[in-house]
Amino acid sequence: MLIVISGPPGSGKTTLAHQVAQAVGCPAICRDEIKEGMAHATPGFVPGPGDPLTMRTLATFFDVLGLFAGRGTTVVAEAAFQDRVWRPGLEPLASQAEIRIVHCEVDPEVAYQRITARSASTPSRSVHEDAYHDKERWVRNHQVFDRIALDVPTLIVDTTDGYHPGLPEIAAFLRR
Structure with missing residues (x-):
């Protein structure tokens, strides 16, 4: 199974x-973590569109996800x-794995607070172009987010204050 966590x-x-991966018992492959690791080998890197x-x-x-799917490994x-x-x-x-999508939704103000706090406290975040410096632009981008639309089972999770539905219900969705 390929468990897609989006938002x-x-x-x-x-x-x-990471919580879903622990609950299911499989690895989590996070795009931002890959980029942060790659940035270590790219001195002077400055993020920008494309x-x-x-x-x-x-x-x-996608190479890593393809490798896991091709080997029959469940992955987040x-x-x-x-x-x-x-x-x-x-x-x-x-064609290689059953895909399930868990899409995270959050109040834009809460998301903005999270991302600015994370950027201030986590130096590795500097490799991402989060565009959090201009709050109005950031909120506009948040509001027009074009979520993935595949014809696969999808669960919407509100993450504004905890998880709604909660982790047990998310795990049950993934076991169906």
Whole structure:
């Protein structure tokens, strides 16, 4: 099974992905963690739209997911998964693994607070172009987030204050 954890920045995807992976008993592959690791080997890297490191990260992310799916390994895949960018990478994996999507939704103000706090306290976040400096632009981008739309079982989780539905219900959805 390929468990896709998706949502806009600051929606709690990474935290939920690691909790789901622990509950299911499988690895979590997080796109931002891959990029942060790749940035260590790229001195002086400056993030920007479509920068070379971001493009290599995308390819690496799908290579890793393809390897797990091809070997019959359940895996949690976590990224923003906006439909226009991510669908081409996910669709081929549907022939190798059953895909289930857990989409995180969050109040934009809460997401903004999370991402600014995370950026201030976690130096490795500097490799991401989160555009949190302009709050109005960031909120607009949050509101037009184009979530992944595959014809697969999908669960919406509100992460504004905890998880609704909770982790036991999320795990039950994944076992169906």
